[in-house]
Structure formats: structure tokens, C-alpha cells
Amino acid sequence: MAMSSIERVTAALELREPDRVPTMDVMEEYSNIYEILGKKPVPLGFLVDNKYASRLFDLACPLVNKLHLIDREMDHFSHDRVDASVRMGYDSVWTMHVPIWRFPDSKTATDIYGRYYDLVVDHKGNIGTPMYRGGLLSGPDDWDAWDKKDILRLPERANRAFSHIQKDFGNDIFILGSFLFGLFETCWQPFGFERFAVMIRREKEFMRRYIKFYEDLYCMMIEAWADAGLPGAVYSDDQAYRSGPMLNPKMMEEFFGDSFRRITETAHRLGMKIVVHTDGDVYPLIGWFADCGFDGVHALEPTAGVELAKVKEMVGDRMCLLGNVDVTHILVDATREEVFADIKQRIADAGKGGGYIVAPTNSHPGMRLERLRWMLEAVEEYGHYPLKV
Amino acid sequence: MAEQLEKVQAAVSDLDLDNIAPLVREALDAGQAPKDVLGAMCSGMAKVGELFEQGEYYLADLVLAGEGMKEGVAILEPLLVGEALEKKGKVVACTVKGDIHDIGKNLVCTMLSTSGFDVVDLGVDVHEDRIVEAVRSNDADAVALSVLLTSMVDSIGDVVKALESAGLREKVKIAIGGACTTQELADRYGIDALGRDAVEAVRIFEGFCA
Known part of the structure; x- marks a missing residue:
């Protein structure tokens, strides 16, 4: 008898062989999600681009922020994106819920942690994911004075949004809750990377105190997700570039090791699975992720030189592997034959014995729905156990 | 020493x-x-x-x-001030139009400067016209383009076209780097070199200016 999506994903995360290699959706693009749902998006990009509309938006920004209008939109969006994943036929979905944006004006966003961004408009006229520009904090004094009220409200908001989502879709798809940002990113982005690189050497005690605040928050988020009934979480925290880890792995352990272990222990105590996501060349970190207790690791970017077969050999007996499907060519402009051949290879590289979930490495505006559907068809074609690839 | x-x-x-x-x-x-x-x-x-x-x-x-x-x-x-420091060459560097990521670009600028290059850092989200102008006014030997976002790779092509239109393409070598850059991309736009990181960038520009 065929497994349910929940059973299939659970088996893969527990390194057991499911009936078929499972799939995970990572898409965050409004335009694709609305297309799947048959909704007609209102392209709000004119509020940023249009000379007159942007002036009006400038005036409205204080009210938008005060009434938390965008936060409410985020609740709907998270619900819509899971709905879209179910309709596409995925087994699991990495679901961001990020009620964190504030708008000083029509060109800029800030977030509740102390970053600022440029607002960007995508090729379909929608306001896209804001582009990180820099930090608003310059050191301990700024952080101590920072208003943390909205940060501390996140668990309650997440619980409310995910309770609704889990109730509507929890029987159809394995929902992995997530929010922005992980501890490492939150550690450097509000200060800027140059300042962070100096602070982590010169102001260690402050950095430890700062990390502890977010470790506590993260554990509260996991408790909120668990209370909402979610079976899993994605700990999203980019820690590497193409050239390798951004911070020395020894320092990662020194500053983040205990926090990561507490986060995974919290998830496991509450019966949840937890997957770590990071971009980049993760070879130097991947064994450490397994040591920290993560059930799976996602992204595994081929464009950063990550080879799935090699990762399987390194940690395939300790962690489930998720991702490795390229978003620069395969899911953008490849032919059907190329997509099928690529997915067949991924399954051959990592599917043996279970412990692999097919997924794009990231959400990307260039990804085409047609290619994503081919990806899912290819999993149906080649992903059934016993594997014939 | x-x-x-x-x-x-x-x-x-x-x-x-x-x-x-x-x-x-x-x-x-x-x-x-x-x-x-x-x-x-x-x-x-x-x-x-x-x-x-x-x-x-x-x-x-x-x-x-x-x-x-x-x-x-x-x-x-x-x-x-007033010391005549020997320079290996002059490089115009920036993150391309539509992209504002600057960690990689800043590192390349630092590594090039400390390796003896004269670096003109134009910053981030730089229109191709500004690059052309900087190449011309600084009599640059080479251009370093950083791009992280896949959606902005076409900006590299815009720079190449703008340099060609200005009659400067033959005069300068171009290197690209950043998360989304690939050899295929470099070949597509006729780029002279692809750098994986800031250290490799130094070798590339030393080769350009040898």
C-alpha cells in the first residue's frame, strides 16, 4: 500500500526507505503561487516604481506599519503557499512565516531585528523579497536600546498562523515550519559583515549574550510550531558562500554549537524533525550539523560545488539529504529531457536506502512551474523503491 | 626584513x-x-x-x-602622501546593476588594493554607463564585476555591450565573480575570466596586467 506524504517524508527523515523518494516545495514567489491557485495577483510594484503611487505609499507607510497590514498579509501568504504545494502534489513544504517587515518609505524596508533593505519589483510587477542592504545596529548599546517587542511576539503569531495552516493541510502534506532568520545570519546582518567579523573577536561576551537571546527565541518558536501540530521545522541559516563557510568552523562550534544542540533537542523533545538549510559550499560544516542533531540538511547547492553522492558518503548514514536540484538552469530553462536526466541522477546519487528528499536548492524568481512539474513527474518515474536507477 | x-x-x-x-x-x-x-x-x-x-x-x-x-x-x-608607490594596474570594480550585495566585491577591492593595484570602487547597483565612464576617466586596465543574484546576470551583458559601444572593450579585460557566476555565463558574454574568490581574483588581475 502506498504511504501517505506524511509517512513518506517521516521515513526519509528517519533514514528509512519509503515507498518513493519524497519531494519538498521551497517556493516563495508570489507569481508562481498565485498561478497555481488560479488567483490573479494585484501587482503592487507600482507602489514602489510609479512616481505618484510611491508618494502616496510614502504617506501611508506609518499607518501600514502601525496596523501591521503586511504582517497580516504574511499570514495569508503562508497559507496560500502551502495550499499551492498541496495542489502541485508535493510531499512536504518548507513554510516561511515572516511577519517582520516595516516600511519607512516606499523604497525601503526594515525588519524587526535591525536590518534594512531595498524594495524590489519582480518581472511581473510584484514586490519581491526585499534585498538586504545593511544593518541598523552598530554595537551593544544599539542592541540594548533596540525595541524587542515585535520580536518577542513572533512565537504567538507563528502559533496562530500555523495552527490554521496545519488544520487545513496537515493531513495532506508534511509541513515544516520556518521563519527568518537563523542565529548566524541574525548575528551578522544587523551589524554588517565587516563589523561582525571584528565584534566576534573583540566583543565575545556581548556576542554570546546576543546569540543567547535568539537561541531562546528560536526554542520558543519551535514550541509554538509544535503546539500548532507541525511535524517538522527548517532551521534556515545561511552559513556558507561558494568559497566555503563564512566563519571558521571552530568558531561556529564555539559560538553556536550549544545553541544548535539546544534547538535540535527542543524539536526532538517535542516530537518534531528539524532540518538545517544553508546555501554555499557546506562540506566543512556538514559533519558538524549531524553532530548538532539535525535530522536533515538542505540546499546542497550544485553551483557551490556540492556533489550529492559525496555528501551521501559523508553523512548519509546520519542525516537525510534534501535539495541539490539546480535553480540556475535545470528549473529555469532546461528541456524536459534534461530535467528528467538530472532528477534521475540525484536519485541515483542519494536515494539508495532512503534518506533523500528531492527539492530545489532555493526559491528563485526564475523557476518555471513547468520545470517544477517535470521534476515531480521525474520523481514518479524514477523514485519508486526498489530503485531502478 | x-x-x-x-x-x-x-x-x-x-x-x-x-x-x-x-x-x-x-x-x-x-x-x-x-x-x-x-x-x-x-x-x-x-x-x-x-x-x-x-x-x-x-x-x-x-x-x-x-x-x-x-x-x-x-x-x-x-x-x-607624495610617495610614488608602484602600482600593478588600475581596476574598476563594482556590483552590477540591480544587485546590492557587497561582501564579495569589498573583499576583492581589499585584496587587490593590498596586492598593489589601484582600485576604483564604484559600489553596488552600478549602471553600465557609470562603469564606462570610470574606465574612460581612470584609464583603467581591467574591470571586476560582482553579481550574486541569478536574476541580475544579464547586467553583465549590458556592461560588455556598453564597453563595446564606447570602443573600450578591447582596451580592458573583464573578470566576474559571485554566487551565481559560472564558466557558461562567462563564455556567454565573452568575459575574460571567472574568479571563485577574492584571492583568486588577485591572480587573475595580475595575469591581466602582466
Whole structure:
């Protein structure tokens, strides 16, 4: 008898062989999600681009922020994106819920942690994911004075949004809750990377105190997700570039090791699975992720030189592997034959014995729905156990 | 190399941030020429690059060394006014139009500067017309383009076209780098070199300007 999506994903995360290699959706693009749902998006990009509309938006920004209008939109969006994943036929979905944006004006966003961004408009006229520009904090004094009220409200908001989502879709798809940002990113982005690189050497005690605040928050988020009934979480925290880890792995352990272990222990105590996501060349970190207790690791970017077969050999007996499907060519402009051949290879590289979930490495505006559907068809074609690839 | 200069070099290469500025002052007080002290710092930075390539150092270490260099150079700069420092070449660097990521670009600028290049850093989200103008007005030898976002790779092509239209393409070499750059992309736009990181960038531009 065929497994349910929940059973299939659970088996893969527990390194057991499911009936078929499972799939995970990572898409965050409004335009694709609305297309799947048959909704007609209102392209709000004119509020940023249009000379007159942007002036009006400038005036409205204080009210938008005060009434938390965008936060409410985020609740709907998270619900819509899971709905879209179910309709596409995925087994699991990495679901961001990020009620964190504030708008000083029509060109800029800030977030509740102390970053600022440029607002960007995508090729379909929608306001896209804001582009990180820099930090608003310059050191301990700024952080101590920072208003943390909205940060501390996140668990309650997440619980409310995910309770609704889990109730509507929890029987159809394995929902992995997530929010922005992980501890490492939150550690450097509000200060800027140059300042962070100096602070982590010169102001260690402050950095430890700062990390502890977010470790506590993260554990509260996991408790909120668990209370909402979610079976899993994605700990999203980019820690590497193409050239390798951004911070020395020894320092990662020194500053983040205990926090990561507490986060995974919290998830496991509450019966949840937890997957770590990071971009980049993760070879130097991947064994450490397994040591920290993560059930799976996602992204595994081929464009950063990550080879799935090699990762399987390194940690395939300790962690489930998720991702490795390229978003620069395969899911953008490849032919059907190329997509099928690529997915067949991924399954051959990592599917043996279970412990692999097919997924794009990231959400990307260039990804085409047609290619994503081919990806899912290819999993149906080649992903059934016993594997014939 | 004199002992004071060796200490300066070691402070940079060991990422001993707190001691770089004091050791620079100590070397100057001991009568070392500012140009030689700068040379020692640059040697230290080259060592940092080697250790990065060997996997001993990581991105934050490169950045930290760059910050240490800034502190040292701030002391030396007033003393170097009027000194004729030999330059390997002039490079215009930026993050392309539509992209505002700057960590990689900043590192390339730091590594090139400390390796003896004259660097014109145009910043982020730079329109191709500004690049053309900078190449022309600075009589640049090469252009370094950084791009992280896949959606912005076409901006590289815009730069190439703009340089061609201005009759400058044959005069300058172009290198690209950043998360989404690939050899296929470099070939598509007729780019002269693809760099994986800031250390490799130094070798690429040394090759360009040899």
C-alpha cells in the first residue's frame, strides 16, 4: 500500500526507505503561487516604481506599519503557499512565516531585528523579497536600546498562523515550519559583515549574550510550531558562500554549537524533525550539523560545488539529504529531457536506502512551474523503491 | 626584513587585530619607512590569502584582516602622501546593476588594493554607463564585476555591450565573480575570466596586467 506524504517524508527523515523518494516545495514567489491557485495577483510594484503611487505609499507607510497590514498579509501568504504545494502534489513544504517587515518609505524596508533593505519589483510587477542592504545596529548599546517587542511576539503569531495552516493541510502534506532568520545570519546582518567579523573577536561576551537571546527565541518558536501540530521545522541559516563557510568552523562550534544542540533537542523533545538549510559550499560544516542533531540538511547547492553522492558518503548514514536540484538552469530553462536526466541522477546519487528528499536548492524568481512539474513527474518515474536507477 | 616589520606582517597574517595599529606605530617610531611598513602589511595580507586558499582561514578571517589593514593604513596614509608607490594596474570594480550585495566585491577591492593595484570602487547597483565612464576617466586596465543574484546576470551583458559601444572593450579585460557566476555565463558574454574568490581574483588581475 502506498504511504501517505506524511509517512513518506517521516521515513526519509528517519533514514528509512519509503515507498518513493519524497519531494519538498521551497517556493516563495508570489507569481508562481498565485498561478497555481488560479488567483490573479494585484501587482503592487507600482507602489514602489510609479512616481505618484510611491508618494502616496510614502504617506501611508506609518499607518501600514502601525496596523501591521503586511504582517497580516504574511499570514495569508503562508497559507496560500502551502495550499499551492498541496495542489502541485508535493510531499512536504518548507513554510516561511515572516511577519517582520516595516516600511519607512516606499523604497525601503526594515525588519524587526535591525536590518534594512531595498524594495524590489519582480518581472511581473510584484514586490519581491526585499534585498538586504545593511544593518541598523552598530554595537551593544544599539542592541540594548533596540525595541524587542515585535520580536518577542513572533512565537504567538507563528502559533496562530500555523495552527490554521496545519488544520487545513496537515493531513495532506508534511509541513515544516520556518521563519527568518537563523542565529548566524541574525548575528551578522544587523551589524554588517565587516563589523561582525571584528565584534566576534573583540566583543565575545556581548556576542554570546546576543546569540543567547535568539537561541531562546528560536526554542520558543519551535514550541509554538509544535503546539500548532507541525511535524517538522527548517532551521534556515545561511552559513556558507561558494568559497566555503563564512566563519571558521571552530568558531561556529564555539559560538553556536550549544545553541544548535539546544534547538535540535527542543524539536526532538517535542516530537518534531528539524532540518538545517544553508546555501554555499557546506562540506566543512556538514559533519558538524549531524553532530548538532539535525535530522536533515538542505540546499546542497550544485553551483557551490556540492556533489550529492559525496555528501551521501559523508553523512548519509546520519542525516537525510534534501535539495541539490539546480535553480540556475535545470528549473529555469532546461528541456524536459534534461530535467528528467538530472532528477534521475540525484536519485541515483542519494536515494539508495532512503534518506533523500528531492527539492530545489532555493526559491528563485526564475523557476518555471513547468520545470517544477517535470521534476515531480521525474520523481514518479524514477523514485519508486526498489530503485531502478 | 627588520624585526619590527616582521612583527607587523605577522600581526596581519595572524589576525592579531588589536596589535596591528600599535605595531605599525612601533615600526614607524623605530625609523622604518612608511612605504616599507605598508609593504609588510601587504605581505601579511598575502599570507592571509594563502591560508584562505589552503582552507585554514575563512571569509570572516579575510574580512577581519581587511579591517586590520584599514586600521594600519589609516596611520600610514598621511605619511605616504607624495610617495610614488608602484602600482600593478588600475581596476574598476563594482556590483552590477540591480544587485546590492557587497561582501564579495569589498573583499576583492581589499585584496587587490593590498596586492598593489589601484582600485576604483564604484559600489553596488552600478549602471553600465557609470562603469564606462570610470574606465574612460581612470584609464583603467581591467574591470571586476560582482553579481550574486541569478536574476541580475544579464547586467553583465549590458556592461560588455556598453564597453563595446564606447570602443573600450578591447582596451580592458573583464573578470566576474559571485554566487551565481559560472564558466557558461562567462563564455556567454565573452568575459575574460571567472574568479571563485577574492584571492583568486588577485591572480587573475595580475595575469591581466602582466
